[in-house]
Structures are given as structure tokens and as C-alpha cells.
Amino acid sequence: MKMNPQRSKVLILGGGAAGIFSSIQLAELVKGDGDTEKKIEISVYEKSESPLGKVKISGGGRCNVTHNLFSEEELSHKYPRGSRELKYAFIKFQPRDTIQWFKKHGVELKAEEDGRMFPISNSSSTIINCFLKEIKNNDIQLITKTGITSIYFQSEEGRNVFHLTNESGEVVTADALLIASGSNRKVWTKIQAMGHKIEEPVPSLFTFNVPDSPYQELPGISVPHVEVKILPKGKLQSGPLLITHWGFSGPAILKLSAYEARELAERNYESEFQINWLPNHSSESLFTYLNDMRVQNPQKSVQSTSLFQFPSRLTDTFFQLSNISESKRWAEVSNEEIRSLIGTLRETKLKMSGKTTFKEEFVTCGGIKRSEVNFETMESKKIPGLFFAGEVLDVDGITGGFNFQNAWTTGFIAANGIKLYLQKHKIM
Ligand SMILES: Cc1cc2nc3c(=O)[nH]c(=O)nc-3n(C[C@H](O)[C@H](O)[C@H](O)COP(=O)(O)OP(=O)(O)OC[C@H]3O[C@@H](n4cnc5c(N)ncnc54)[C@H](O)[C@@H]3O)c2cc1C
16 A cells, blocks of 8 residues: 555554554544544554464463453562563553453453453454454554564654665655564564664573472372472562473462573573472471371371372372371371471472473563663653564563553553654654
């Protein structure tokens, strides 16, 4: 389609969650001004055959759109990188706004028990179809199978004009550029060449491989609440834990992988870590509990004991690791053995050796240095007229819908920022 030279041109690099959402938001904002004459041309360039590739496969095909959490402060704590900036960004657009936005556009979301929110259809195509309908309604040009290969900008009449070359060798010009390329290394290299610092990208949200785990024979067992940390001095993370045939997974491990993403990358994913299976009990209260067990059931074998509602196979492993023979009667268990059992329950030490991708959701830690971006507008502090949204930034969340929420929030702010920028420079 030929561009009208009188209209301001906004180019969006990347047709993923952030780029597509932001394009619709910008078109609606401009339309909302009540001026019927079209003042802006928005083009989204997407290198893949279809846009929204990650949305499609997200949440196991169900798309975990956001999280049922509405306090900006609490939300911000779900982001190992970017929490300070997002705390204020969420005042402008947070999960409550996401729910309303989708509702206004015909998509109802529902919350699951753990707070994750999905379309009621349980299908990511509902989200994709909603976006594609709005792209069409708002006359946004979506150009697929056309990657951007180079970006160049120069100052013209007191503002920057962007010239981008696409895969066909065509040069397109824009008054404002939004980069929403996700975790694409080639684009990061280009942004770096433009003068921005890129925090080294490393994976986040992965599960731990523990080849010699004594728990290896127990895959599928989950424990609702544990505390985990990497040794020697990691910060504690808590939540449900899942034993897998290759090691450990579940929200507690995914959280640990996110908060320690950089440290674990530096250790080449070879690290000691520790599990506290009973974080709500002190050593003293455990001693009292186990001693009572001994006093009240002297003739009972330890094997027939149910401990804290753990599955019996897991309890058996705890006894084995504490060198307490399962055939022993409680009366024969010494104080030293009780202390050893408490040690196992509170401080299981294991060796992670490698990681496995968590197929439902993974993100990249790293990206454009946050201090070089104005989170009030998502505009670059170095290059006026250049905006960023989504995972291209050094922002990432834990699993549960927080990564898409970052895409919606920064996409929303970028759309507003672009509109203000165009108005300020009288190009709209
Ligand atoms: C398997 C999987 C499941 C996930 N599930 C969830 C979930 O349920 N909930 C959640 O919150 N998060 C989830 N995430 C994370 C979430 O998908 C991302 O955080 C989110 O998609 C980031 O949005 P984005 O628009 O910044 O980047 P992306 O969605 O990655 O979009 C970037 C787009 O830019 C395009 N692009 C890159 N370079 C160029 C170029 N040079 N020219 C043109 N186009 C280009 C890419 O092809 C891509 O389409 C999941 C991630 C994965 C991998």
C-alpha cells in the first residue's frame, strides 16, 4: 500500500504481543480525538509468516493473558528485572485495564485458582482473532514475512526521521519508530549500534536438571509449599514444587530460575541449591513433633508413619536420606537420627547440573538498559522519536501472565508516548 505523504508515519518493528497491541492502541487513541480525517499511518513489520507467534503457543495454547492481581506494588514484585519502573507504569495500565480492554473488544477473561487469567474459550486463537479484527478495523498495515534488516536515523528539521530497510531491500521512512522485536539478538545488535546499552541476554524461567537426585524415582509428586535457594547465599523463593524425572520444576523452581537467571548463567547452570520442604516449621517445633511421635507410637515402624501429609514414597526417601532404617520402630529412633531427619526436611542440598526449557512459558533476562528509556512514555532517552515495548527491554517477569502484562503495559504507554511526540512536533 502506498503511504500518504501528508500523514505522519509510525513504524512498528515486530508483530508480537507488544507491537500489535500498541499499534491498535495508538490507532484507537488517534481515532478517539474525534477527527475523522486520518492523520496517521501505522505499519507493523513482522518477519514471520504470521504475527503473534508466541501468543499462539503461549500457556500451552491457552494464552495466560495476565494475572488476577491488582496492587501495583504487589505486581511489581513479580518482575526480577524492571520492578521499580513497572510499579509506576502499572498506574497507567495494569491487569484491571487488560481485563477491561479485552472485554471492550469482545473477549472475556477468567481467573484460575492460582490467579492466572485466560480467555474463557481456553484458546489463544481468541486473543489472536481479536487483535487481527482490530488491526483490520483500524486500517493498520500489517506486513508479514518482511523482516527489518537495517535501521538508520537522521535529524531533519529539528527531529529524527527513521529509515528502515526491509528484507526486500525496500527503504521505508517513519516519523516515529517503535521497536517491539522481543528477544531477537540481531535487532539488539542494531539497537546497540544506535547507541543503546544492551544488558547481556540470558534465559529465564527454566527447570533444574539434577542427574543424581535421590528423588529421581518420584516423578509427578508435587508439594504445595517449599522454600528453595541457591547456595551458598541465594535469596529464598517459595511456592509449589514438582519432582520430575530429570530433576525439579514447579513455580518455586521457575521463580528461582528467574531471580537467579544471571547468577546461574555465570555458573554455567552448575550450582548447589537447597530445598526446605517444611518452611512453616522451625527446627524446634519439628523436634517437638517428631519426639511426640516417638513417645506416642513407640511400637510403630517409621515406615508406616505419615509425616505432614507428604506422600508415603516421599517420606520413605526422607528416612533413607537421614539414614533411618524404615523397619525401625519409633522407640529405637535416637535424638541424633531425629536431628538428621530435621536436617533432610529443612535443608536438602542438591546439585543442579544443566537446565531444561519450561515449555509453557520462557523469557529472556536482559535487553535494553532500563535507565536509558523514559518509562513515562517508553521513549529512548538517547534518540527522540524512538520507542520500545515488551521483551526487547531488560524487563521480565515470573511465570503466570506477568510477561504478557509487561507487553500490554509498555505497549499502551508507548502508544500514548508516540501520540504525544507526534503532537509535540506538529506532525499529526
Ligand atoms: C512457549 C512460550 C509460552 C509463553 N507463554 C506465556 C504466557 O502464557 N503468559 C505470559 O505472560 N507470557 C508467556 N510467554 C512470554 C511471552 O510470550 C513474551 O514475554 C511476549 O510474547 C513478549 O512480547 P513481545 O511483543 O515483546 O515479543 P514477541 O512476542 O517475541 O514478538 C516480537 C516479534 O518481533 C518479530 N521480529 C523480530 N525481529 C524482527 C525483525 N528484524 N523484523 C520484523 N519483525 C521482527 C518476531 O518475529 C516476533 O513476532 C511465553 C513465551 C514462550 C516462548
